[in-house]
Amino acid sequence: DAKTTQPNSMESNEEEPVHLPCNHSTISGTDYIHWYRQLPSQGPEYVIHGLTSNVNNRMASLAIAEDRKSSTLILHRATLRDAAVYYCILRGYGGATNKLIFGTGTLLAVQP
Amino acid sequence: AAGVIQSPRHLIKEKRETATLKCYPIPRHDTVYWYQQGPGQDPQFLISFYEKMQSDKGSIPDRFSAQQFSDYHSELNMSSLELGDSALYFCASSALQGPTYTEAFFGQGTRLTVV
Numbered sequence: 001d002a003k004t005t006q007p008n009s010m011e012s013n014e015e016e017p018v019h020l021p022c023n024h025s026t027i028s029g030t031d032y033i034h035w036y037r038q039l040p041s042q043g044p045e046y047v048i049h050g051l052t053s054n055v056n057n058r059m060a061s062l063a064i065a066e067d068r069k070s071s072t073l074i075l076h077r078a079t080l081r082d083a084a085v086y087y088c089i090l091r092g093y094g095g096a097t098n099k100l101i102f103g104t105g106t107l108l109a110v111q112p
Numbered sequence: 113a114a115g116v117i118q119s120p121r122h123l124i125k126e127k128r129e130t131a132t133l134k135c136y137p138i139p140r141h142d143t144v145y146w147y148q149q150g151p152g153q154d155p156q157f158l159i160s161f162y163e164k165m166q167s168d169k170g171s172i173p174d175r176f177s178a179q180q181f182s183d184y185h186s187e188l189n190m191s192s193l194e195l196g197d198s199a200l201y202f203c204a205s206s207a208l209q210g211p212t213y214t215e216a217f218f219g220q221g222t223r224l225t226v227v
Contacts, residue, residue: 032212043116043202043218044155087154093212099145099168100204100216102154 004088009107012078020073020106022088027068031090034100035062035073039084044102047073047086083110114138116219118203124225125193133188133222137205143167144186145216146178147202155202161186162208193226200224 005023012018024033035047048055048062050071055062061074075082087105091098117136125131137144143162147155157170161180172178175193180186190197200223204216 034215038155041200041221043204043221046215046217049215085154091213098143098206098213099157099160099170101157102147104154 004090004103006086006088006104006106008104009109011109011111012075013111014080015077018075018078018082018108018110020075020086020088020108021070022072023070024088024090025069027090028092031092033062033064033068033071034089034091035060036087036089036100036102037082037084038087038105044087044100049091078108078110080110080112083108116203116205116217118201118219118222120222121220122223122225124227126227127193127195129193129226131190131193131224133190133201133203133224135186135188135203135205135219137184137186137203138207138217141205141207141214141217142184143206143208143213144180144184145204145206146172146186146188147204147218149200149202149221150196151199158188190224195226198224198226 034049036044038044050062063072085105089100119134145160146158149155158172160168164180175191178188200221202221204218206213206216
């Protein structure tokens, strides 16, 4: 399984943008880049995913490097409810490659 | 909207006992995944099922078994429980859509405590 590398922790102020980086230099052509987050004592929650192009949804934006070896999750205006562990995960499709493998995510702290 | 339902939410068992965890996926989702998350750890993939057949296997102990039933719900059976099995167990579901899968939706988890 291709691996991802994320900073262990980051800090942000409320209502400011947050850029969470992820490196995935061994990504294969069929891997989608997924982001999930987990609040304390809750199940992981889907945030966003993409393949090659940048993606936007109501929760966040995903910026993918041209060579796909890195990506950045962008929270446009952090709120206290965004404090969580954010996981960047490569997910293949089809057969046995669709499972999500969680690495060590980024613990995001949001200061009021 | 219907979410992934897990039961029970909390379970306390003694060492060497057995436990059964249940997972009810989102309607029309054909794939179920099981994860184990120990205290302060990241979720670890255990096993997955697609259309009632095991599709992938992770670090699941031989003492554990799982299956997916005709109504797509899944059960994780754990025998000879050990103290180290105390963890949060998450179930997730997704659906095959063309060549890819939809995003996975996770349940709230079952907290298993072995004493």
